Amino acid sequence: DAMVIQNPRYQVTQFGKPVTLSCSQTLNHNVMYWYQQKSSQAPKLLFHYYDKDFNNEADTPDNFQSRRPNTSFCFLDIRSPGLGDAAMYLCATSIDRVISYEQYFGPGTRLTVT
C-alpha cells in the first residue's frame, strides 16, 4: 500500500546533540510537510517542500533544518535540540498545493530530549 513512513517512531536524544528524523513516501506526491505537535496541542507547520522548492514558516527556529534529496525522502534536522523541542514530529504529503489540499500523514516520530 502506498503510504508515508517515518523512522524511527521513537527517538531519544541528548540536550544539544544533533538529531535527524526521516520521512519517506511511496505516493509520489510533490509536496512534503513537517509539523511539530507538542502535547495536547494542534500540529504546527515548520516548513514544506514543493518539489525541490523549500518553504520555511516565518516562526520556525533556525535550529530546525530540512533536506529533500529526492521525491521520496525528506529529513528533519534539529541542530541543537533543547528540552522545548520534545514533541511529536509529523510528516505529511500532498499531491500538489493547487490540485488537492488533502494531506496524508505518517505515524509520527516522538522525540524525547534528555
Place this chain on the structure above:
Amino acid sequence: AQSVTQLGSHVSVSEGALVLLRCNYSSSVPPYLFWYVQYPNQGLQLLLKYTTGATLVKGINGFEAEFKKSETSFHLTKPSAHMSDAAEYFCAVTRAGGTSYGKLTFGQGTILTVHP
C-alpha cells in the same frame, strides 16, 4: 488570515449516543475544510473534507459534516458512537487559492471519550 475554533476541548458521550464535535472557521475567501482523527501516538487520518459542491459531506467510519457558510461552521457528527471512536479530532481549514499554498490551519483539537 484564516483560523479555526473548536468548541470544547473534551467531549464525552455514551456508546450509541450522538457525537457532535463543533468547528467554526474564519476565512476571508472560500475555504476548504477538513476533519482529521488522531489516535494516541499515531499520525492524523483524514475523516472527510469539503471543497466545493454538496455541503453535507460523508466520511469514513460513519462520520459526516455539514458546511454552513452563513454560520461559518463545519460541525462533525456521527449518529451512534462506538468505543473505537475515542480519539482526538482536529478541524482544519485552508484557502481555496491564494498564497497559502495548501497550508492547513488546525483547531486546537477535541478529545472524544466514549463510555460503555
